[in-house]
Amino acid sequence: MKKDLLFEIGLEEMPAHVVGPSMEQLRQKVERFLIDHSLTFEAITAYSTPRRLAVFVRDLADKQADTEEEIKGPAKKIALDAQGEWSKAAQGFVRGQGLTTDDIYFKELKGVEYVHVTKYSKGKPAFEVLTGLKEVMMSLTFPVTMHWGKYDFEYIRPVHWIVALLDDEVIPFEFLDVPTGRTSRGHRFLGHEVTIAKAADYLEKLSDVFVIADAKRRQQMIVEQIQEIADANQWSIDFDSNLLDEVTNLVEYPTAFVGNYDEKYLSVPEEVLVTSMKEHQRYFDVRDQEKNLLPHFISVRNGNHHAIENVIKGNEKVLVARLEDAAFFYQEDQKLSIAQCLEKLKQVTFHKKIGSMEEKMNRVQMIAQILGKQFGLTSEELADLQRASEIYKFDLVTNMVGEFPELQGIMGEKYALLQGEKPAVARAIREHYLPISSEGDLPTSNIGAVLAIADKFDSLLTFFSVGMIPSGSNDPYALRRQSYGIVRILEQKKWHFPLAALQAEMVTVINEDPIRYGLALESKQQEMTAFIHARLKQFLMTKEIRHDVIEAVIASQQPDLSQLFDAAEILKAHLDDPEFKVSVEALTRVIHLAEKATNDTLEVDPSLFENDAERALFDAVSEVQSQFSTRTMAQNYEALIQLRPLIEAYFAETMVMVDDDRIRNNRLNQLQQISRMALVIASLDHLMTK
Template sequence: MAKNFLLEIGLEEMPAHVVFPSMQQLKEKTEKFLAEKHLAYDEIKSYSTPRRLALFITNLVEKQADIHEEVKGPAKKIAIDAEGNWTKAAQGFVRGQGLTTDDITFKELKGVEYVYVTKHTAGKKTTEVLQELPSVITSLTFPVTMHWNKYDFEYIRPIHWLVALYGSEVVPFTILDVTTDRFSRGHRFLGQKTSFEQADDYLVNLEKEFVIADQVKRQAMIEEQIAQIAKENNYQVSLDPELLEEVVNLVEYPTAFVGNFDPKYLAVPQEVLITSMKEHQRYFEVKDQQGNLLPHFISVRNGNQEHLANVIKGNQKVLTARLEDAEFFYAEDQKLTIDFCVNKLKNVAFHEKIGSLYQKMQRVTVIAELFGQQIGLSAEELADLNRASQIYKFDLVTNMVGEFPELQGIMGEKYALLQGEKASVAKAIREHYLPIASEGDLPASKIGAVLAIADKLDAVLTFFAAGMIPSGSNDPYALRRQAYGIVRILLDQQWSFAIRTLIQAIAAKLNEQVAEFGFSLDNITEEVTEFFAARLKQALSLAEIRYDIIDASLYSNQEDLLLQAKAAQLLQAHSQADSFKPAMEALTRVVNLAKKADQSVEIDESLFETEIEREFAEKVQTTLAGLSLDNLAANYEALVALEPVIVKYFEETMIMADNEAVRNNRLSLLKQLATEVEKIAKLDVLITK
C-alpha cells in the first residue's frame, strides 16, 4: 500500500535569496533519486521557510519494482571452447551478474550468436531505500556555505533537526550528529516544539505553532493583508515581484502593517525614498490614486499582531535614520559642481590595467561621436551627445550614489537638471546604463541609446585588448551582458553596425593618443567580431529563429549586425513558403559551383552558346542591377524569382565546359550572382531537405 512521505531539513535562518532555489534544487534531485531507485509516486510538493526545506511526496509505493533485465554477454564462440566447455569469459560474465552458467541462453544478433542471461532483482522496501537520502541532502549546492562545530562539512546554514516520515514510520538516517525523528520546531519566538504522528500532519501542526510552511499560502496571506490595508486607506500599492518573493522568504508567519515617516522627506527625490525603503528595509512604498508618493510604507513582520505598535515604532525609527542620511546627502551633493565631480574621476580607477573613469569617458566621447555620425545624428544631437559623454559618470563620486549605488545614473539625471544641463543630456546620463538586465528596459532616446552603446563597446574593446576575455562561465566584468545589451539596442533602434569597420575606426582614433586615453586597441577585431556574433545568435535564438537560418545569416559576407539579423528574420518568415526549398536549393547550387571560379573575368556575351545562356545572363544582370541593401526583402524576392531560369540553365548547360574561356565565362557569371546571394546568407549551411 502506498503512503505519503515527509522530509524536512531544519536549519538556522537562510538568506532569503537562496530559499526558493534551494527548495527547487532539493525537489529536482529527489525526483532524480526516486527515478533511479525505481520508486513510483503521484506528486512531490515542496515547502520552504527561512528555517526549513521540506518535501511531501504523495502515494509513494511501499517497495521498489522488481527488475527483470536481459543482459548480453560474449559471443557463443568465445563462451564455449572446442571441447564444449564454458570458458573463463562465460563463467566470469555470469558470476558478475550473480548467476550461474545454467542460466545462459543464446540469441542471434546480426548473424552472430551471443550469450544472454535474464537477471531478476527483487525490489527493496521503500523505507530501506529512503535511508540513502543523505546523499541527496548533502549534494545541494549554494552560492555561499559555512561549516560549524568540528565538522569539515559545509552547508548553507547549520542543520538542527531532520524529519523523515513514511506514513507514520520514521525513516532512520543521520547527517553529522543529527538523526531523523518526528519532531520539528515552530516559530522561533511564538511557537514550540511539535511532532507529527504521520506525514499528513505536517502543514496543520506547524501552523498551530505559527509557521506557514507552504510558501504559496504565505505569499497569498501577504498579498491579501496588503490589499486590505490599501483598501482601508485608499492607497495604491505596487507589489514588486522580486521584493515580494524576498519578503515571503524572510518570514514564517506574516503580518503586514503600515508605518509612517515625516512628510518633509518627500522633498528628496522619490527614487531615493523608494530605494531606502525597498532595497535597505524591504518595505513596499505607498502612493495615492494619482501615483504620488505618500509618507507611509507597508512592511511585513515575522509574527502575529501582538505588540505590533512597538514593531511599527521600531521600523519607523530605522527608516527615519536612513531618510535623514538621504536628505543630508542630497543637500550636500547640490553644493558640488559637475566639473568638480568629473575632475575627481581622474583619481577613480575603471580598472588597473585600463585606466581611470575619466579616461574611459574620454574614449567613450570618441566612440560615441564616430557611431553618432555613422547613424546620421543631427548637429544638435551630436552636440548633446558630446556633452553627455564628457560628464556621464560624474554622479559616481556624489554622496548619494556612494551610499545608494542602485541610484547611479538616476541621480546623475537629477543633478544634471538641477545644474542646468539640457533634458536630453540628463536623460542620456540615466539611460546609458540600460539595459540593466539581459531583457531589461532599453534606452528610449537616440542620444541615450548611442551613449549606452559607446559605454558598453568601450568596456568590451578595452577588456579584450587587455587580455581579459570571457571564457566558459567566467565573465567577471559582465562583457557578455554588455555586448548583448548593444545587440538589443541596435535591433530596437534599427541601426546599422558594421562591426569590423567600426572597431578599426575606433582603434585608429584611440591609438593616436594612447597617453590621453590610457589604452591602445590592437589585434582584437576578429575576436570581438566573433563575440558579437555569439550575442546576436543568442538574440535570434530567443526570437525562435531556426538554428541553421541563424548560422546562414551570421556566416554571410555581410558584417552589418542589423542586416544579418534582418536576413535571419526574412528567411525565417519565408521558410514555410512553397517557393523556399526549391529556390534555396537552386541558389545553393549556384554558390557551390561559383567556388570553382579560379578567377573572375568580364562577361563576354560572344561566348554564349545557347539561347538559355543568353536568357540566364540577361536575367541575372537585370536582377543584380536592381539589388539594394536598403531593401533586403526586395532583394530576396528578386533572387528567389530566378529559381526557374537557374534550374533550366543548369539542365541545358554544361558549366564546366572543356573550352577554358567558355568555362570561365560561365563561372564568372555564377560568381557575380553568388556574391550577392552570400551578402544575405551562406546558403550551403541551410537545411532544406
C-alpha cells in the same frame, strides 16, 4: 500500497535570494532520485522558509518494480570451446550477471548466434532505497557556502535537524552529526519543537507553531494583508515581484503593518526615498490613486500582531535615520558643480589595467560621435550627445551615489537638470546605464541609446584588448550583459551597425592618441565579433527563431549587425513556403560549387557561354546585382528565390567543372556572383530543408 514521503532539511536562516532556487533544486533532485531508482509517485511538492527546505511526495510506491532484462553476451563460437563446453568467456559473462550457464540461451542477430540471459531483479522496499536521500542532500549546490564545527563539509548554513518520514516511519540516516527523525521546529520566537506523527500532517503541524511552509501560500497572505491595508486607506501599492519574492523568503509567519515618516522628506527625489525603502529596508512604498508618493510605508513582520506597535516604531526609527542621511546628501551634493565633480573623476580609476574614469569618458566621447554620425543623428542631437558624453559619469563622485550606488544615472539626471543642463542631455545621462538587466527597459531617446552603446562598446574594446575576456561562467564586469544590451538597443532602433568597420575606426582613433585615451588597443576583432554574435544568438532564440536559421544568419557574410535581425525574421517567415525547400537547395548547390573558385574576380565573359541557360541566368543575375545595394533585405531575398528555375535549368544544361580553364573559371565566377549575394542574407547551407 502507496505511501507519502516527507523530507525536510532544517537550517540556520538562509539569505532570501537563495531560498527559492534551493527549494526548486531539492525538488528536482528528489524527483530525479525517485525516477532513477524506479520508485513511482503521484506528485511531488516543494516547501521552504528561511529555515527549511522540504519536499512532500504523495502516493509513493512502497517498493521498486520487479524488473526483467534480456542481456546479450559473446557470440556462440566464443562461448563454446572445441569440445562444446562453456568457455571462460561464457562463464565470466553469466557470473557477472549473478547467473549460471544453465540460464544461457542463444538468439540470432544478423546471421550470428549470441549468448543471451534474462536477468530478473526483485525491487527493493522504498524504505530501504530512501536512505539514499542523504546523497541527494549532500549533492545540493549553493552560491555561497560555509563550514561549521569540526567539519570540513560546506553547506549554505549549518544543519540543525532532518525530518525523513515514509508515512509514519523514520527513514534512518545521519548527516554529519544530525540524525533523521520526526521532530521539526516552529517559528524561532513564537513556536517550539513539533513532532510530526506522519508525513501528511506536515503543513498543519507547522502552521500550529506559526510556520507557513508553503511559500506560495505565504506570499498570498502577504499580498492579501497589504491589499487590505491599501483598500482601507484608498492607497495604491506596487507589488514589485522581486521585492515580494524577497519578503516572502524572509519570513515564516507574515504580518503586514504600516509605518510613517515626516512629509518633509518628500522634498527629496522620490527615487531616493523608494530606494531607501525598497532596496535597503524591504518596504513597499505607498502612493495615492494618482500614483503620488505618500509619507507611509508597508512592511512585513516575521511574526504575529503581538507588540506590533514597538515593531512599527523601530522600523520608523531606522527608516528616518536613512532618510535624514539622504536629505543631507541631497543638500550637500547641490553645492557641487558638474565641473568640480569632473575634476574629482580624474582621481577615480575605471580599472587598473585600463586607466581612469576620465580617460574612459574621453574614449566614449569619440565613440559616441562616430556612432551618432553613423546612425544619422541631427546636428542638434550630435551637439547634445557631445555634452552628455563629456559629463555623463559626474554623479559617481556625489554623496548620494556613494551611499546609494543603485541611483547612479538617476541622480545624474536630477543634478544635471538642477544645474541647467538641457533635458535631452540629462535624460541621456540616466539612460546610458540601460538596460540594467538582460530584459530590462531600453533607452528611448536617440541620444541616450547612442551613449548607452558607446559606453558599453568601450568596455568591450578595452577589456578585450587587455585580455580580460569572459570565459565559462566568469564575467566579473558583466560584459555579456552589456553586449546583450547593445544587441537589444540596435534591434529596437533599427540602426545600421557594420561591426568590424566601426570597431576598426574606433581602434585607429584611440591608438593615434593613447595619452588622451589611456591606452593603445589591440584589435581583437575576431574575438569581439564572435562574442557579440553569441549574444545575438541568445537574443534571436527569445524570438522563437529556429536554431538552424540562427546558425545560417550568424554564418553569413553580412557585415551589418542590424541586418542579421531582418535576415532571421525573413527566413523564419518563409520556412513554410511551398518553394522554400527547392529554392534553398538550388542556392546551396550554387554556394558549394562557388567555393571551388580559385580567384576573387567576379568578372564573367558572355562570349564564353555555350548555351542559352548560361545567358538567361547571366541576364537575370545582372539585373539583381544592379539593384542589390538599394533594395531591402526582404526584396533581395525574393529576387534570389526567383532565380531558382534559371539555376535549375543552368545545371541541367551546363557542366561547370570542365577541363577548359577559361570556361570553368568563367562559370565559377558566374556562380560566385550569386553565392556572394546569397551569403549576405545567410549561409543557406546551414538550413535544414529535409
